[in-house]
Structure formats: C-alpha cells, structure tokens
Amino acid sequence: xxxxxxxxxxxxxxxxxxxxxxxxxxxxxxxxxxxxxxxxxxxxxxxxxxxxxxxxxxxxxxxxxxxxxxxxxxxxxxxxxxxxxxxxxxxxxxxxxxxxxxxxxxxxxxxxxxxxxxxxxxxxxxxxxxxxxxxxxxxxxxxxxxxxxxxxxxxxxxxxxxxxxxxxxxxxxxxxxxxxxxxxxxxxxxxxxxxxxxxxxxxxxxxxxxxxxxxxxxxxxxxxxxxxxxxxxxxxxxxxxxxxxxxxxxxxxxxxxxxxxxxxx
Amino acid sequence: xxxxxxxxxxxxxxxxxxxxxxxxxxxxxxxxxxxxxxxxxxxxxxxxxxxxxxxxxxxxxxxxxxxxxxxxxxxxxxxxxxxxxxxxxxxxxxxxxxxxxxxxxxxxxxxxxxxxxxxxxxx
Numbered sequence: 001x002x003x004x005x006x007x008x009x010x011x012x013x014x015x016x017x018x019x020x021x022x023x024x025x026x027x028x029x030x031x032x033x034x035x036x037x038x039x040x041x042x043x044x045x046x047x048x049x050x051x052x053x054x055x056x057x058x059x060x061x062x063x064x065x066x067x068x069x070x071x072x073x074x075x076x077x078x079x080x081x082x083x084x085x086x087x088x089x090x091x092x093x094x095x096x097x098x099x100x101x102x103x104x105x106x107x108x109x110x111x112x113x114x115x116x117x118x119x120x121x122x123x124x125x126x127x128x129x130x131x132x133x134x135x136x137x138x139x140x141x142x143x144x145x146x147x148x149x150x151x152x153x154x155x156x157x158x159x160x161x162x163x164x165x166x167x168x169x170x171x172x173x174x175x176x177x178x179x180x181x182x183x184x185x186x187x188x189x190x191x192x193x194x195x196x197x198x199x200x201x202x203x204x205x206x207x208x209x210x211x212x213x214x215x216x217x218x219x220x221x222x223x224x225x226x227x228x229x230x231x232x233x234x235x236x237x238x239x240x241x242x243x244x245x246x247x248x249x250x251x252x253x254x255x256x257x258x259x260x261x262x263x264x265x
Numbered sequence: 266x267x268x269x270x271x272x273x274x275x276x277x278x279x280x281x282x283x284x285x286x287x288x289x290x291x292x293x294x295x296x297x298x299x300x301x302x303x304x305x306x307x308x309x310x311x312x313x314x315x316x317x318x319x320x321x322x323x324x325x326x327x328x329x330x331x332x333x334x335x336x337x338x339x340x341x342x343x344x345x346x347x348x349x350x351x352x353x354x355x356x357x358x359x360x361x362x363x364x365x366x367x368x369x370x371x372x373x374x375x376x377x378x379x380x381x382x383x384x385x386x387x388x
Contacts, residue, residue, distance in 0.1 A: 023356055027363045034367050038374040045378060063310060070306040070342075074299040077346050081315040084290040167318075183371075249347045256338045259310075259329045264317035265324070 007235045022243045026250050029211075033254055036204055040261060043196050053087040053197040055166035057188075058112065059218050065108050066255065072101035073252040074244045076219070083238040088230060091241070095223045098248070102216040109209050116190040116198070120152060121163065122179055130156045130177050131163050134189075146182040153177075201262055208258060211251045249251040302345050309338040 132154015
C-alpha cells in the first residue's frame with residue numbers, strides 16, 4: 001500500500017504529510033528543551049551570589065563547535081538544494097560534509113566531557129582544596145584504605161568559592177600538586193554529580209549530543225543505503241532530505257542557545 | 266478529496282512533478298544566501314563572546330544582551346535556513362501554539378521564583 005501525500009501537498013494543509021509530522025515533532029522538542037532551559041533559569045537565578053561557576057568551559061572549543069554546527073546546517077541545506085536542482089553528485093558531497101561536521105562536533109564534545117571527567121576537586125583534612133586535572137594515581141592509591149598518593153595539575157586554595165568564578169581571577173598559576181590519600185577528606189571529579197551547574201551542563205549537552213547522534217544516523221542512512229530511492233522517486237527522496245534537514249536546523253537552533261547559556265553566562 | 270483517488274494520484278502532480286519542484290531553485294543564489302548567513306552567524310557569535318567579557322556590567326545586563334544576540338542568530342537560522350520566512354499558514358499556526366506554550370512554561374517558572382511559602386529562610 002502506498003502512503004498518500006509523501007510528495008504532493010495535501011489540499012487542506014498545503015504541505016506534504018512528512019513536513020507536518022516533522023514540525024509537530026519539533027514542537028514537542030521545543031517543549032522538551034524548554035523544560036530543561038526553564039530548570040536552568042530557576043536554578044541559576046536561585047543560586048547563591050558568587051557560587052555559580054563561571055569560566056569552567058573552554059570558550060574556544062564551544063565557539064568552534066558553534067561554527068561547525070552552523071556550517072553543517074548550511075551543507076544540509078545545500079544538499080537539499082542540490083536534490084531540487086537534480087545534481088546528485090553535489091548532494092552526495094554536501095551530505096558527506098554534513099556527516100563529517102556532525103562527527104567533528106561529537107569528537108569535540110567528547111574531548112570536553114573527558115576534560116571534565118579527569119578534573120578533580122579534593123577537599124583536604126586541613127580545610128584547603130586541591131583542584132586540577134589528574135596526572136597520575138600511585139599504584140597503591142586507595143581512598144578507603146588511605147594509602148598512596150594522587151597528583152593533579154592544578155592549584156590549592158583555602159576558600160572553595162575561589163574555584164567558582166575563574167574568569168574573575170587573573171593569572172592563575174597551575175602546578176603539579178601531589179596529595180596523600182591519608183590527607184583527603186573528599187575527592188570528586190567534575191561529573192554531573194559535582195554540582196548543579198555540571199548536572200545541567202551534562203543533561204543539556206548530553207541530550208543535545210544524542211540528537212546530533214540520531215540526526216547523524218538518519219543523514220548517514222540517506223547518504224548511504226537510503227539513496228536508492230533517488231533512482232525511483234527523486235521528489236520523494238528530496239522531501240526526505242528536507243525533513244531531515246529541518247531536524248538538523250533545529251538541533252543547530254538549540255545549540256545557538258546552549259552555547260551562550262553554558263559557556264558565556 | 267474523492268476517497269476513490271489512489272495514493273499514487275495524490276503523490277503525482279498533473280505534470281508529473283511535485284509542486285515544490287515546480288519552483289525554480291537557483292543553486293548559486295542559495296550558495297550566496299548561505300555565505301551571508303554563515304558570515305552573520307560568525308559575527309553574532311563573536312559579538313556574544315565580546316559582550317560576555319565586557320567589564321563594568323552586571324550579570325543580568327550581560328545575560329540580557331547575549332540572549333538578544335542569540336535570538337538574532339536563531340532568527341537567521343530559522344528564517345533563512347529553515348525557510349520560516351516563507352512558510353505555509355499551517356506551520357505558522359503550529360508555531361503559534363508552541364510560542365504560547367513556551368511562554369507559559371517560562372512565565373510559570375518566573376512566577377514560581379517569587380512564590381515562596383511564608384516563613385522561608387534563605388541561608
């Protein structure tokens with residue numbers, strides 16, 4: 001059985017069915033991300049002044065990812081235009097570019113996640129804090145048994161609030177800090193459990209990265225095995241590219257707000 | 266629409282081409298448009314970063330300015346890349362509902378910030 005209105009617009013809506021479907025889906029996505037953004041607003045405004053992290057993320061990497069995603073949105077549009085103008089070779093090129101840019105985005109995000117994963121804050125018994133990236137743990141390091149040492153590339157501070165706003169501090173000197181397990185009161189990496197900001201960061205960017213991954217799978221399918229449809233029904237194939245492109249632009253739109261909210265504000 | 270019409274008839278126009286394809290699409294024109302949009306996105310991104318490093322301004326002012334620039338950035342993507350500037354009425358109606366619900370969501374969030382139980386103590 002053939003599905004109606006996959007190419008021609010429905011007389012009552014003026015557009016083909018898949019396009020109505022993707023816009024309805026995007027509407028539900030706006031509410032999903034909207035709920036998370038509203039949680040961010042509530043927690044950010046309600047935070048104790050001076051205790052909201054600032055400058056924890058690498059703005060350069062965030063900017064590169066913004067431009068990578070903007071470029072991928074453009075290549076996905078050009079892939080659709082190539083289909084409309086019946087230039088299949090150009091379509092293949094631009095869609096491959098989109099796929100590569102999506103993978104670049106995910107690689108940069110994975111690097112950023114790794115950077116947070118190996119970043120530790122250690123509360124010491126004397127009330128000071130050691131903070132930095134993990135260099136090494138001695139072979140006999142065991143926090144439970146209080147044996148061994150851990151070395152970080154970072155600094156020690158007396159007041160934990162100094163670790164929050166990194167932008168406000170000039171010329172932070174980083175060095176290797178070795179701490180004995182016996183001196184450690186609490187040791188925790190910068191995972192989503194570390195504080196509210198990181199919980200929001202990992203939730204928002206993690207959900208966004210899942211969307212990138214899902215979109216990449218669809219784009220990869222249309223570039224690979226799905227392209228068979230072009231030979232039998234190019235208009236239908238072009239509409240599929242448009243629908244996947246609309247999703248991809250939405251993912252770009254979400255990042256346009258995620259970047260300033262998490263990296264700059 | 267006559268129910269007897271087959272799906273095949275729905276999917277094939279009188280000329281054998283879709284209505285969408287009936288519009289002339291200029292590849293070079295799109296390429297130029299994309300270039301302008303990308304340059305604009307680069308500029309707005311740079312502007313957001315510059316605002317975030319401005320001294321002598323409090324967080325609320327910076328956040329407001331940055332979000333305004335982000336909205337311009339979003340308009341460029343939605344308007345030109347998603348073709349929202351020239352969409353059908355059906356899509357605008359749908360997005361109208363989204364705007365209302367989104368505004369309600371954010372409005373309730375902001376309202377809830379002031380809605381503390383009597384006797385709440387802040388530490």
